[in-house]
Amino acid sequence: MSELFSEVDEELRREQLKKLWDKYSLLIIALAILVVAGVGGWRGYEYLQGQKAAEAGAAFDRAVELSEQNKHAEAEAAFADLAAKAPAGYRVLARLRLAAEVATRDPQAAAKMYDEIAADRSVGAAEQDLARIRAAQLLLESTTYQNMLQRLEPATAANSTFRHTARELLALSAYRANDAAAARQWLDLIANDAETPPSLRSRAEALQALLPPVAKS
Known part of the structure; x- marks a missing residue:
């Protein structure tokens, strides 16, 4: 008896599945086609993006070679x-290198280009800080300490990739402005940061030796 019930249940399930297939077969087929097309489209997109990145990488290398050949x-x-035209990552690198090339003939124009990168919110924080550093290096001899401070202070934070160079540039700028207190402030930060590179630490110690002694109260 139980076998008969099982056969009836199986027949009912087949009938229900047939009705569902008859009702929704076109939709199921359409969805399957969309899934296959979507996967194929995504793979195609990934392939094209990979091709663009490879082409941009090769073009970037060629541009670097031209620069190294003084062209x-x-x-x-x-x-x-x-x-x-390059994909986003190479586009930022190219902007930085373009500014470096312009600096060989027009430092002020290059500094403005670096400023534009530093102000661009679509650019990563590390690249923004690097642009700030590059602009400040170009302007160190011609601008005020206050201007340097405004430019570089965001890059001196403890978690900033280029904090060591930013602090050194501010110490140098303060020294040039005869602001011994400000120079000492940045040199102390350099000295107290365990991750300060040895070469930079040595330069900071040499600059520290040039400062007038702290007045005794």
């Missing part, structure tokens, strides 16, 4: 093209 005008044009 700065050609390198500048190549980096400008990458900055306009």
Whole structure:
């Protein structure tokens, strides 16, 4: 008797499945086609993005070679093209290198380009700080300590990638401005940071020796 009930149940299930298939078969087929097309489209997109990244990488390497050969005008044009057309990662790198090429002929214009990168919120924090550093290096001899402070203070935080260089530049700028207290402040930060590179620490100690002694109260 139980076998009969099982056969009836099985027949009912088949009938229900047949009705569901008859009712929804077109929808199921359409969904399957969409899934296959979606996976294929995504794989195609990934392939195209990989191709673009590979092409941008090769073009970037060629532009670097031009720069190393002192063909700065050609390198500048190549980096400008990458900055306009390359995928996002290479576009930022190309903007930084383009500014470096411009610096060989027009430091003020290059500093403005670095400032634009530093102000661009679509750029990563490390790249923004690097742009701040590069602009400050170009302007160190021609701008005020207050201007340098405004530019570099965000890059001196304890978790900033380029904090050591930012602090050194501010110490140098303060020293040039005859602001011994400010110079000492940045040199102390350099000295007390266990991760300060040895070469930079040595330069900071040399600058510290040039400062007037602290007045005794």
